[in-house]
Amino acid sequence: MHTIGTLSARTGTKVQTIRYYEQIGLMREPGRSSGGQRRYHEADLDRLAFIRHSRQLGFPLDAIRELLDLSDSPSRPCAEADAIARRQLRQVELRLARLQVLRKELKRMVADCDGDSVAECRVLEVLRDHSECLTEHEEIGG
Amino acid sequence: MHTIGTLSARTGTKVQTIRYYEQIGLMREPGRSSGGQRRYHEADLDRLAFIRHSRQLGFPLDAIRELLDLSDSPSRPCAEADAIARRQLRQVELRLARLQVLRKELKRMVADCDGDSVAECRVLEVLRDHSECLTEHEEIGG
DNA sequence: CTTGAACCTCTACCTGCTGCAGGTCCTATC
DNA sequence: GATAGGACCTGCAGCAGGTAGAGGTTCAAG
Numbered sequence: 643m644h645t646i647g648t649l650s651a652r653t654g655t656k657v658q659t660i661r662y663y664e665q666i667g668l669m670r671e672p673g674r675s676s677g678g679q680r681r682y683h684e685a686d687l688d689r690l691a692f693i694r695h696s697r698q699l700g701f702p703l704d705a706i707r708e709l710l711d712l713s714d715s716p717s718r719p720c721a722e723a724d725a726i727a728r729r730q731l732r733q734v735e736l737r738l739a740r741l742q743v744l745r746k747e748l749k750r751m752v753a754d755c756d757g758d759s760v761a762e763c764r765v766l767e768v769l770r771d772h773s774e775c776l777t778e779h780e781e782i783g784g
Numbered sequence: 785m786h787t788i789g790t791l792s793a794r795t796g797t798k799v800q801t802i803r804y805y806e807q808i809g810l811m812r813e814p815g816r817s818s819g820g821q822r823r824y825h826e827a828d829l830d831r832l833a834f835i836r837h838s839r840q841l842g843f844p845l846d847a848i849r850e851l852l853d854l855s856d857s858p859s860r861p862c863a864e865a866d867a868i869a870r871r872q873l874r875q876v877e878l879r880l881a882r883l884q885v886l887r888k889e890l891k892r893m894v895a896d897c898d899g900d901s902v903a904e905c906r907v908l909e910v911l912r913d914h915s916e917c918l919t920e921h922e923e924i925g926g
Numbered sequence: 927c928t929t930g931a932a933c934c935t936c937t938a939c940c941t942g943c944t945g946c947a948g949g950t951c952c953t954a955t956c
Numbered sequence: 957g958a959t960a961g962g963a964c965c966t967g968c969a970g971c972a973g974g975t976a977g978a979g980g981t982t983c984a985a986g
Binding site (some may be wrong): 697719730763766773774782 | 791795830833834837838839840841842851853854857858859860861862864865868869870872877879880883884886887889890891893894897900901902903904905907908911912914921922924
């Protein structure tokens with residue numbers, strides 16, 4: 643039996659986050675001590691580790707929910723898990739591509755700026771006028 | 785004089801978003817028509833375009849606030865604007881580096897999976913056991 | 927039996943918006 | 957001048973994925 647603090651320490655997850663996962667139904671409601679404190683089994687620790695690792699790989703909580711469901715029914719074909727992972731890979735590749743465009747533009751921006759007064763600052767100039775950009779970038783929220 | 789709808793259409797910003805920018809003090813409070821509707825000057829349009837463009841380049845609203853302040857005082861040296869842009873560039877490069885690690889790991893994950901049953905699914909296996917990863921990745925929220 | 931670290935619930939806040947409800951204004955057309 | 961209907965108004969709730977704090981209880985070591 644583990645306390646929530648033990649799970650926290652072992653998985654590097656904040657205590658509040660574990661309670662949050664319980665609240666949104668990602669973690670099962672654990673048993674309680676006579677005084678009302680959460681007491682976890684080893685399986686809960688594994689589940690939390692799974693969740694955290696998936697988060698580290700950028701999976702959104704909804705995807706993790708699906709993966710956990712799949713993980714709980716071992717006889718099903720794994721095509722679904724595979725599809726989720728591929729979707730995540732596509733997302734990551736999309737974000738990479740967009741960030742690469744941004745990096746290029748930002749690099750050019752700071753390279754062109756010679757540190758004079760704000761009035762002739764290249765950085766501000768480029769921000770003022772999108773047409774000075776070499777590439778389209780409809781990033782925002784990527 | 786422009787309506788909020790005109791600003792919206794010209795900058796590709798939702799009407800609500802413009803009102804939100806006003807609420808958080810990024811956009812100045814415009815004048816109003818006799819009936820209480822917002823009426824904008826050309827300068828407001830420019831300001832909104834600046835904000836949007838900065839957002840597209842991934843600048844957080846706080847940074848944009850600083851950049852706007854700088855932009856309003858043209859005699860100051862532009863070192864500050866430069867620093868903000870460099871900071872943003874560093875952020876983008878950090879995110880890029882992390883995403884590249886993720887991509888590698890995800891690629892390996894889906895490549896190893898041969899589509900059999902969940903019980904022996906590589907995807908789930910890797911998620912279960914971080915030690916199967918080739919690289920450390922403390923992504924989360926990047 | 928005491929102490930204090932760890933736990934509990936509840937609520938609010940973060941970023942950067944977006945959407946809806948329910949009501950008002952503006953302007954073109956008849 | 958009346959009317960239709962699109963554009964506008966305010967205010968509030970909600971999204972992801974947590975994080976922080978208040979104010980109170982429990983647990984376990986000494």
